[in-house]
Amino acid sequence: MNRIGAYWPWLVRLVVLLLFLALVFKPYWFETLFAPLAPKGAAVIYPQDSLASLTGQHLELVLVSLVVSALLGVSAGIGVTRPSGLEFLPLARAIANIGQTFPPVAVLALAVSAVGFGAYPTLIALALYGLLPIFENTVAGVKQVPYAVLDAADGMGMSASQRLWGVELPLALPLILEGIKVATVINIGTATIGSTVAAKCLGEVIIAGLLVNNMAYVLQGGLIVGLMAVLIYDLLGLMQSFLVQRLGLSAQVA
Amino acid sequence: MISIRQVSKRYQETTVVDQVSMEIESGTITTIVGTSGSGKSTLLRMINRLTDMSEGEIWIEGRNIMSQPATELRRRMGYVIQGNGLFPHRTVAENIATVPKLLQWQASTIQERVYELLDLFDLEPKQYAHKWPHQLSGGQQQRVGVARALAARPQLLLMDEPFGALDPVIRHKAQEDLLTIQQQLGITILVVTHDMDEAFLLADKVAVMHDGKLLQYAAPEDILVNPSDPFCVQLTGTSDRALKLLSLAKAKDHLQPVNEAIELDMPAEASLRDVLSELTWRGVPITNIINAQGQRIGSIDLPQILKAGQAR
Numbered sequence: 001m002n003r004i005g006a007y008w009p010w011l012v013r014l015v016v017l018l019l020f021l022a023l024v025f026k027p028y029w030f031e032t033l034f035a036p037l038a039p040k041g042a043a044v045i046y047p048q049d050s051l052a053s054l055t056g057q058h059l060e061l062v063l064v065s066l067v068v069s070a071l072l073g074v075s076a077g078i079g080v081t082r083p084s085g086l087e088f089l090p091l092a093r094a095i096a097n098i099g100q101t102f103p104p105v106a107v108l109a110l111a112v113s114a115v116g117f118g119a120y121p122t123l124i125a126l127a128l129y130g131l132l133p134i135f136e137n138t139v140a141g142v143k144q145v146p147y148a149v150l151d152a153a154d155g156m157g158m159s160a161s162q163r164l165w166g167v168e169l170p171l172a173l174p175l176i177l178e179g180i181k182v183a184t185v186i187n188i189g190t191a192t193i194g195s196t197v198a199a200k201c202l203g204e205v206i207i208a209g210l211l212v213n214n215m216a217y218v219l220q221g222g223l224i225v226g227l228m229a230v231l232i233y234d235l236l237g238l239m240q241s242f243l244v245q246r247l248g249l250s251a252q253v254a
Numbered sequence: 255m256i257s258i259r260q261v262s263k264r265y266q267e268t269t270v271v272d273q274v275s276m277e278i279e280s281g282t283i284t285t286i287v288g289t290s291g292s293g294k295s296t297l298l299r300m301i302n303r304l305t306d307m308s309e310g311e312i313w314i315e316g317r318n319i320m321s322q323p324a325t326e327l328r329r330r331m332g333y334v335i336q337g338n339g340l341f342p343h344r345t346v347a348e349n350i351a352t353v354p355k356l357l358q359w360q361a362s363t364i365q366e367r368v369y370e371l372l373d374l375f376d377l378e379p380k381q382y383a384h385k386w387p388h389q390l391s392g393g394q395q396q397r398v399g400v401a402r403a404l405a406a407r408p409q410l411l412l413m414d415e416p417f418g419a420l421d422p423v424i425r426h427k428a429q430e431d432l433l434t435i436q437q438q439l440g441i442t443i444l445v446v447t448h449d450m451d452e453a454f455l456l457a458d459k460v461a462v463m464h465d466g467k468l469l470q471y472a473a474p475e476d477i478l479v480n481p482s483d484p485f486c487v488q489l490t491g492t493s494d495r496a497l498k499l500l501s502l503a504k505a506k507d508h509l510q511p512v513n514e515a516i517e518l519d520m521p522a523e524a525s526l527r528d529v530l531s532e533l534t535w536r537g538v539p540i541t542n543i544i545n546a547q548g549q550r551i552g553s554i555d556l557p558q559i560l561k562a563g564q565a566r
Contacts, residue, residue, distance in 0.1 A: 152339030154304055155412075156352050156402075157328035170343045246343075246386075 034216035058201040065126030077138025099128035122194030130183030137179025141172030261310030272466035285453035288463035332403030336415035347383040393424040501527035509552030
């Protein structure tokens with residue numbers, strides 16, 4: 001690859017990032033662009049709430065739910081790969097699968113009856129939804145550590161926890177990150193339905209657009225969510241390939 | 255001294271190691287040979303308790319290995335496996351420092367030790383300390399694996415098919431290096447291998463295992479000359495046993511007076527097999543033998559070699 005070629009991906013990233021920031025903080029710059037989509041006389045840019053604060057709340061929902069599913073998913077994944085936890089693997093798998101196959105809308109409905117309207121039911125639905133990819137990737141990541149490496153770790157006199165923290169988790173990290181990456185992207189999109197149960201997020205803009213038939217709202221909400229997903233996916237991907245390169249694991253993970 | 259007493263390993267119905275007893279002298283190299291499934295690796299892994307014994311006892315330097323936590327026991331032994339098992343996410347230096355770190359040595363002491371070992375294994379410390387294992391050749395990885403096992407100055411080194419993944423040329427060099435290092439450090443080494451030539455080259459004593467049983471435990475010459483079991487004969491092979499015997503004999507131990515009329519000189523450390531090969535190649539019946547200083551100390555002729563390689 002020549003020198004110019006190496007800069008291309010970074011140029012694209014910069015453009016996408018700037019576009020995203022502009023849409024979030026200066027939506028009025030795009031007023032003329034969105035105007036044809038809005039009904040005559042209606043507002044072109046969503047006026048109820050600032051897009052910046054909605055974006056912040058959206059990210060917060062994704063982040064908090066992700067921390068919960070990462071904590072649960074990674075620790076469950078570690079648990080079922082310990083000798084004492086092996087028999088729980090099928091059970092844990094079943095639970096994680098249910099979290100994934102249950103439609104998020106149904107989870108939302110159930111959660112509302114349990115904890116009421118607002119951010120909490122959304123967090124529950126998102127956390128459940130992100131569980132499966134993180135759990136499965138943790139299990140896969142821990143299992144792909146070569147036998148010789150584990151045998152050496154034991155033979156050197158590492159205790160079970162020294163082996164876990166010093167060898168298994170670092171070597172499973174690229175795959176765990178892959179799971180978190182997938183969960184993040186899913187949840188950035190899925191979080192939009194949180195606004196149906198009164199959670200503050202970008203879904204509000206999209207749903208308001210659908211209600212009043214204002215496609216400009218739908219498009220600006222959708223664009224911000226989409227760009228956010230692309231940017232975060234890319235960022236996590238960069239972190240992951242950095243790790244893989246550093247560990248010389250490309251052959252195993254790629 | 256390692257004392258293995260009536261040790262067995264059973265998995266339900268099958269007996270993998272069956273009532274093995276042997277005593278291993280400190281400061282020697284013992285090789286355990288056998289076909290796959292003979293129980294040789296299991297026997298080795300019971301010494302550092304990676305596999306639990308079903309029966310019997312193992313004592314090392316007068317101490318029962320069960321009298322201490324397994325992790326502590328293992329930190330005082332070196333362990334080298336086939337394919338080296340280096341940690342891919344740690345640099346060469348970090349890999350070598352594994353056991354000293356577990357033993358909580360001081361950072362400066364660890365660094366000194368790592369550099370010392372890299373030197374010992376012909377890996378220029380400044381160049382190699384911060385490389386990743388995947389940046390090394392197979393032979394270099396293997397050397398790092400051995401260096402890592404020796405880092406905390408263990409008195410006992412356990413090796414399970416340590417050279418199995420190496421190509422023949424590097425393999426021979428690695429075997430020679432191991433012999434040199436054993437002589438320098440004076441440690442006890444146990445090597446599991448399925449390669450008879452390797453077993454004979456390295457060993458002070460060879461333990462032959464088959465179907466979980468220890469068939470013979472003796473010096474390499476004895477196994478060739480007085481095999482205790484048809485399987486030992488089969489394992490050593492009959493077609494070239496005279497040559498194997500010659501390869502175990504050193505030229506310096508079979509000297510006759512110097513013959514000044516002869517031009518050819520060979521080193522005292524050469525095996526009689528090498529001498530025979532050289533004589534055959536040159537078509538001469540006799541050679542002089544020189545010591546490390548280049549002085550002639552004696553000669554060897556064909557009848558002498560024939561006698562050394564004869565069945566006894």
